[in-house]
Amino acid sequence: MQFKQVVGQIELKKQLIGKVKSEKIPHALLFLGQEGVGTLPLAIAFAQYVNCLEPSDTDSCGQCSSCRKMEKLIHPDLHFSFPFIKTNDIKTTDPLLPLWREFLEKNSYGTYRSWLDVIAAENKQGNIPNEECKNFLSKLTLMSFEAKYKVLILWMPEFLGQSGNILLKMIEEPPAGTLFFLVGRESDSILPTILSRVQTIKVPGIETEHLSYYLEHILGVPSNNSVSLVNVAEGNLNEAVRLFENEASNNEELFKRWMRLCYALPQGADELVQWILSVSVLGREAQKGLLHYGLFLIREAFLFKFGASKKERLNPSEQDFVSKFSNLVNEKNVPMFSQILSDGQSYIERNGNPKIIFHALSLEINAAFRKA
Numbered sequence: 001m002q003f004k005q006v007v008g009q010i011e012l013k014k015q016l017i018g019k020v021k022s023e024k025i026p027h028a029l030l031f032l033g034q035e036g037v038g039t040l041p042l043a044i045a046f047a048q049y050v051n052c053l054e055p056s057d058t059d060s061c062g063q064c065s066s067c068r069k070m071e072k073l074i075h076p077d078l079h080f081s082f083p084f085i086k087t088n089d090i091k092t093t094d095p096l097l098p099l100w101r102e103f104l105e106k107n108s109y110g111t112y113r114s115w116l117d118v119i120a121a122e123n124k125q126g127n128i129p130n131e132e133c134k135n136f137l138s139k140l141t142l143m144s145f146e147a148k149y150k151v152l153i154l155w156m157p158e159f160l161g162q163s164g165n166i167l168l169k170m171i172e173e174p175p176a177g178t179l180f181f182l183v184g185r186e187s188d189s190i191l192p193t194i195l196s197r198v199q200t201i202k203v204p205g206i207e208t209e210h211l212s213y214y215l216e217h218i219l220g221v222p223s224n225n226s227v228s229l230v231n232v233a234e235g236n237l238n239e240a241v242r243l244f245e246n247e248a249s250n251n252e253e254l255f256k257r258w259m260r261l262c263y264a265l266p267q268g269a270d271e272l273v274q275w276i277l278s279v280s281v282l283g284r285e286a287q288k289g290l291l292h293y294g295l296f297l298i299r300e301a302f303l304f305k306f307g308a309s310k311k312e313r314l315n316p317s318e319q320d321f322v323s324k325f326s327n328l329v330n331e332k333n334v335p336m337f338s339q340i341l342s343d344g345q346s347y348i349e350r351n352g353n354p355k356i357i358f359h360a361l362s363l364e365i366n367a368a369f370r371k372a
Contacts, residue, residue, distance in 0.1 A: 001048060001071065001108060003059045006041045007237055008210030012203060016046050017058065025050060025149075026199040028171050028180040030157075032187055033203030036236035041108045042203060043153050043181040044070075047078055050179065051147040066147060073101045077147035081136050083112070083126030083159040084119060092135040109237050112156060113284065113349060123351045127159045133166040140170065140178055153181045158189035171197045205235015215240060228315055232296045242289050251293040254279065256321055258294075262365040263328070272362055280354040287348050287358075291341045298341070301325040302334045333371035340364045 003013045019025050029046075031039040045060070048070040052060035060067050069075035084096055093100070096119060103110055103118050116126055136152055144150050157164065171180055171194065182198060184190055206214075211230050214237065215221040221229065221244055233240035243251075254275075261272040279287060300314060305326040314322060329337070340361055347357045 001044045008206040028198040030182040030198040036238035047151040076145040082155040091131045130163045164191045265366045333368040336368040
């Protein structure tokens with residue numbers, strides 16, 4: 001993968017290339033950012049750049065023998081580690097590498113949940129066990145096959161657990177020509193002993209203009225639609241694509257109705273139950289998308305209350321809803337709304353029962369309305 005294939009993140013690309021030019025490449029980097037902003041693509045593109053035989057000032061050449069192997073994710077000095085479900089037959093990631101390459105080739109911005117779907121994890125949570133850590137550490141002790149650097153890209157170090165302590169000595173004193181690229185999304189979930197041994201690169205949301213360009217020129221989204229998609233997605237490519245594929249207008253009507261039903265409780269309880277049933281049959285990503293969209297509208301309503309909302313971020317029906325909803329939000333309940341919807345996303349991510357989740361959220365939202 002070349003840097004030009006990573007959407008946006010212009011400044012970070014310049015910083016990474018600058019590290020190579022100055023010959024000051026940290027041996028352990030943590031690319032930290034939310035899913036959909038390009039943390040993993042950036043790590044892969046950087047791995048290709050550092051081993052490119054003819055790099056330019058802006059990107060790897062994409063043509064040399066090293067780049068061709070990196071593009072196919074089969075370079076002998078490029079190693080991956082990632083969460084998986086340990087079984088009697090699968091104790092390390094080695095048997096899963098063909099699936100992993102296929103997963104990345106289809107969508108290098110793929111999420112943790114979509115990866116678990118690929119390996120048919122069902123309701124199980126992945127992890128990176130001791131056997132896997134020992135496996136890739138043994139590979140890193142070998143001499144490079146042909147590249148200047150051996151590179152390990154460890155995706156989701158949050159799932160290392162205490163097995164991560166096995167890596168500490170290697171990260172602190174790696175063999176010559178060895179680079180560790182960790183790719184995570186929550187620093188609080190990563191072992192402090194690992195965090196203290198890596199240089200963290202915080203990856204922000206994708207720049208508005210670059211995300212808009214991707215939607216319009218790669219996906220073919222009309223320019224008048226891409227604006228609203230980008231605003232709701234907040235720099236998250238996955239969310240922008242999901243909104244495009246599932247139509248944000250459906251989220252709009254679902255969320256409006258939900259808020260009306262929650263506000264009216266205990267009246268209309270039967271109708272709320274029917275709404276919950278209709279939402280519970282949607283996929284996990286659609287349910288998370290609805291909650292993400294709700295966070296966007298609540299934030300806009302709060303900004304509108306103080307004259308800070310920008311109308312260009314909203315379509316006419318959203319503007320009407322926001323202006324009315326702003327009368328029900330204040331400094332006390334907006335943090336409550338935000339926490340409720342964010343918690344809902346986490347519960348869905350963890351495979352919670354959607355009927356129970358949305359029922360509980362509805363009661364909490366009703367309580368938040370009472371703070372208005």
